Amino acid sequence: MGQIGLDTEFDIIVVGAGGSGLAAAVSAAQNGARVLVLEKQARSGGTTGIAVGSFTAAGTSLQASADINDSVTDHAIDAGRFAPQEIEAHNNHELREFFLEHAAETLQWLMGMGLTFHGPVPEPPNRVPRMHNVVPRAEAYIATLCSQLTRFGGTLRENADVQSLIQDADQRVIGVRVHYNGTLHEVSAVRGVVLAAGDYASAPDLIARFKGTEYSHVQGINPHARGDGHRMVEAAGGSLTNMGITYGPELRFVVSKRGSLLTRLPAGSLMNRLSRWLLPLVPDGLVRAMTKRLLVTWQHPEDSLFDDGAILVNREGLRFCDERQTPERELKVAAQPAGDAFLLLNEQLIRKYSAWPCFVSTAPRIAYAYVHDYLRLRPDVTVKGSLRRVASVHGIPASALERSAADAFPEQSEDWVLMGPVRSWFTTTEGGAAISQRFEVLDENGEAIRGLYAVGQTGLGGQILWGHGLHIAWAMTSGRLAGRHLASAAAESK
């Protein structure tokens, strides 16, 4: 075994430097523990780093400043109104309530590090505004937590791919094997290993096993979300719950190679300080315009477009599905030769989707993006003109597209809009380790596997976190609490 270029013994090892892992590490280091964070990618961030950044919580100081009266009890009721009944039926109510009780405190903790939030903004069926959006975007969480980790003496190694857990003869987890600098290293964790390795949206084998082989062609938005943490939970004898539940598949436009202006803004601490001073001076309309830019980066086209007659064609210009049937529509898009498709809108649809109440995509009650917004902000996925012109932009045979258009739309148009490519994506997967309220990973009998902890998407514990802003709130809250718990355990043992 090689040397990792540092001590080979820590109090706590965290697997993954996304939101939950960095929150766990900062919280543990802040409370005096010796912490090592191992991140397999060259850059920390994970799915958290590419997210929008909303954080939903009740009883926050920002709600108080906006004269919003709220309670965790009300939030717990409303949180159960987002997912369809058959999915909500799988929720671990006790754990979700425990989480919601601690979410506002977590937001305050993050604000104390200098992060700035816009809002709260409404998102029905939440009865009052609860969604707080980090400024300028979710990468600010990562930049801030990384600098706090350094400040409190924690250690972060990127390009460090954890391969497996080390267990002693009593099955207690005592460290990890990590591939780093071309060598396999063993590193010990005196108090425990925290799995914060995200989800398995890009692990076709796990998707096939738990959800069905027909879903295995659907991609995860984060191509690195490969379920490593879930595999380690299983290998150590831990129990996994809700593994067949996924957020998606949904059709989404592919991401611009350039990124939006907003995604190119720096997200470090200087930007946080500037945001804190400037945000109160920025008119709401401007914040909405900024949000719209994020919206067209990731949001999905509304189903109403298909109900109103928009069609999907593949790269051969052919229709291949009933656009109103979902998830069959998403599965068929994933099964096309190039794994993608395009939406075709005639003049009537272009007009209709150019003004309220018909929008192409939305972050509800915050921003709405219409056809003209996509033409302006996402010219890479939106072309307007004759059928011949829009077909030529994407190398689609014009004659086939003309036939598909003639069959689908009784009236002809001069102008058409072709939007895409769209692909079928899982935003996240919702299965995770069964955990206790101390974040211990539990086996099938509900017994803790000593030395093993899970947070964020790896440690979802059977919660259903539908709606916007609860995943990040959980990542940060579970990380903060797990880090603090482990650090106090470390202090007691010294």
Ligand SMILES: Cc1cc2nc3c(=O)[nH]c(=O)nc-3n(C[C@H](O)[C@H](O)[C@H](O)COP(=O)(O)OP(=O)(O)OC[C@H]3O[C@@H](n4cnc5c(N)ncnc54)[C@H](O)[C@@H]3O)c2cc1C
């Ligand atoms: C486009 C998009 C937008 C979203 N927007 C929002 C939003 O606004 N609000 C919200 O609440 N939720 C949002 N979500 C969901 C949310 O971002 C995630 O659920 C959450 O951030 C996950 O945090 P995490 O710490 O569990 O995982 P991640 O942030 O994915 O971190 C996991 C880390 O572990 C690393 N890792 C994995 N395996 C290993 C290994 N073997 N060794 C070492 N490191 C490893 C990964 O590389 C990664 O860096 C969004 C998701 C997407 C895809």
